[in-house]
Amino acid sequence: MTDLNNRVGATPRQQPEQPVGAGRHTEPDRVRPLEHTPVTKGSTTRVRGRLAGAIVANGGVLLIAAVFIIPLLWVILASFNRTAGLTVSIPDHWTLDNFRAVLNTDTTYRPMANGVILCGGAAALTIACATLAGYALSRFKTKYKRPFLLTILFSTGLPITAIMVPVYGLFVQLNLIDTISGTMLFMAATGLPFAIWLMKNFMDSVPLTLEEAAWTDGASRMQTLWYIILPLMWPGISVVAIFTFVGMWGNFFVPFVLLLSPDQLPASVSIYTFFSQYGEVQFGQLASYSLIYSFPVVALFLFLSRKLGGAFAFGGAVKG
Amino acid sequence: MKQAAGRGAPLVPATVLLLVFLFGPILWSIYAAFTNTSLSGAGAAHSQFVGFANFTKAFTSNGFLNSVLLTLFFTLVSAVIGQNALGLSLALWMRRAVAPVRAFGGAVVIGAWVLPEVVAGYLWYAFLAKDGSLNAVLERVGLHPQDWLFSLPILAVSIANIWRGTAFSMLVYTAALSDIPQEIEEAAEVDGATGRQRLFHITLPMIRSSIMTNLMLITLQTLSVFGLIFTMTRGGPGTKSQTLPLYMYEQAFSFGDLGYGTAIAIMLLVVGSVFSLLYLRMLAPETT
Structure with a gap:
């Protein structure tokens, strides 16, 4: 389990106990015998x-x-x-007056709840699809694997901002505009390429031997995935889930374009509409609401960085 | 045959979602960019095929050319120069900094990156506004305060984007630098290479592929920045900080010209795809 934790995107070298470059201060003698010369x-x-x-x-x-x-x-x-x-x-x-002033249904509770439903639902959908796809891409050899992976990698780079105008047009025609479910499906799709990519790489690091033993005992592919892989994978899955959720929670443009009714807006949009509507902005309230809105992602990120052994280990995951 | 179908089955949910909600809109946009689809009026009920009219309109419109230039400036200054150089410097310095400095610097820089973009926009609005912190500091040292969001809006949003994005480059470079065997740099040091020589002849060449990857990724990220600029300036004053995504938004939703907005979306997508393909080419040999 610890081994898997380390492998999450980075080399075990990047442990907090042994920070990058620490060796150069603590044991310079080991690799530089020349310095002992007079x-x-x-x-x-x-x-x-x-x-x-x-x-x-x-x-x-x-x-x-x-x-x-x-x-x-x-x-x-x-x-x-x-x-x-x-x-x-x-x-x-x-x-604490600023916090008291914004802690009410219209300003804080409903937008936060909307955000949890929208981003939580979308992230759950992304993770479910990405786990299945990552498993297939990691374990099966088919001729579609390489083109599929290349398409996925290509899609991670597409600017989602650019497609929001066509998505709006499409949503109007499909009658999905201003629906939480439609927005959720779209957000799930935008999170998929990166999630599949990470998930496949994590699955590659789970040894095949355990599965082979399960197959020999007559387990099906899906049984193996459910009973063998997932229990081993949960650190990796939770990393992908947190990344996906944090990205969605901070996303402003997608819900801003696809959702219209004020009572459906998540926190990322309501913070904008609420504080730009009124002439005289209460800056103290804006600041405390910003803190409340940011709290979930900061907390999740702190949790993640402790789990990964220092935030720096994340860089490896980005490299792919 | 049955085996092959069974093997493809786990890919079905992801494929369906991607086809309907990601590639569907892209295909639809290729059609819509050649029509006069609009939010209201004649184009709303019956859109018509208009050929390349939307594209000719773009290339002859001052608003479009203005936002192309602003997007270039924004991408170059905030991503290619700002985030990239600052992220690399931080990653290099972090290796030599003492542990408390490293922890404090890392927490602040990463904190700026973790905050949602709308919050980052408000923070920088507060910092650069007429009654903001920057002017307070300037006044104290006897310099003339000014409304930065009005006088230099595109520079203001670029600096905010540097603040927000530097952590990403720093993390990528920290990971890349940790892959360089220490023996190599130390051997060069023993041979008498100066710090500058080591940096330019050993360290940087060894992380060259990470530099390229990072440049691609931050360029793609910066091309899609919307919320940060929208909360700080809304593209204004006038159109002085209206980058392509904001221009596209205004044309499509404020002026209701979906067809024209889609044509701009296509151009953004093409630029994004070119960068994405280059990125793919760099990673593809490692992809099995």
């Missing part, structure tokens, strides 16, 4: 150069982080400030 001019400049490099590196990271954190500070500080404006400032009186 002190030469070259080695002192090397040490000096390394020190300068470390200063530049730490300073660079800190500088970028300092610039990047300012907009984040605003949303946190403003949400607890009754008289919040647009500038980052420490509240005179810390208050």
Whole structure:
């Protein structure tokens, strides 16, 4: 199980206990016996150069982080400030009034519930289809496999934004416009290429021996998938599920185009319509609502990065 | 025969969904782009075939050419230069930074990436607005404040997109750098190569394929950015930050010209497909 966790998209080398490049600080002697030769001019400049490099590196990271954190500070500080404006400032009186003001059915509860239904349903559909497809692509050898995989990979790159106008036209003709179910099906389809791709790669890492034993005992393909593969796969499946859900939760354009009635809108759209409709924007309320809306994805991402052994391991999954 | 059908069965649900909801609209758009389909009026009831009229309209329209230029600027500045260079620098620096700095920097940069795009749009609206934090800082150091979202809207949204997307490049490059055997760089160091020489002659050439892959992916992502710009400027003032997706949206939904909007969608799709095919060519040899 731990092995599978590590394989989720990355090499086991990228463990939090052994961060990237840590070896170079802790055990320099292992691979550089030359440095033990009597002190030469070259080695002192090397040490000096390394020190300068470390200063530049730490300073660079800190500088970028300092610039990047300012907009984040605003949303946190403003949400607890009754008289919040647009500038980052420490509240005179810390208050939960902004949260109280937005925690009602119209502003928060219904859009959040809509988002959970829409994105949860779409992600579940994506995962179910991607698991089946990933299994077939990982285990069976057919002549359709390569073209199918190449089409999937190609589709991961298509700009979904571009097809929203034709999708709208199609939805009007199919009478699917302004329906949660239609939007859910479309979102499930847009999540599929990436989910299938990841799922196939995870399945490839599950050894075949267990399945062969099950086949010998007379289990069918689907029984093997259900009783053997899925229990082994659940870390991988939950990673794909979280990625899919987080992507859908943040998606603004798709529900913005396909859903029209205010009471059907998910949080990603209602935050826009709610705060751009009224002339005088309550910035403190906007900030606290932003926090509430962002909370599920931040929480899921933290969960995921702990599971993956540091957020950095994710990079391997992107590489494919 | 039965065996073959059974093997294809698990692919059926995914294939049906993709055909109906992804490739269906793409095929429909190839038809609709050559018609005068619209939300209201004559084109709504009976759309007619109009040949290449939508495309000629695009190439002779100032609005379209304006948004092509803005899209190029946005993609070049925010993705190819901004996210890419900043992500690579962060990945390189992170290797030498001490653990607390690495953890703090990683949390902030990744935090910016995890937030939903509409929230990112509001955060940057607050930062760059007339009464925003940037002007407050500028005033304190004695510089002249201005409304950045009005004076330099396309630069403002580009910077917001750099903020939002840098983490992706950083993660891709961190993974790529960790695949380089340390012995190689250390051997070069022993041989007296300077930091700059090592970077340009060893490190960068060794992650060349990751750089190409990353450039493709972030270009594709940036081409489809909509929510971020829409919440910050709505494409304005006027059309000064109206990139192609926003132009397409306005033509199709505000002006109701679905046929014309679809023609623009097709052009975006073609550009996206070219990048996607290049990306495929780079990954395909590894795909079995």
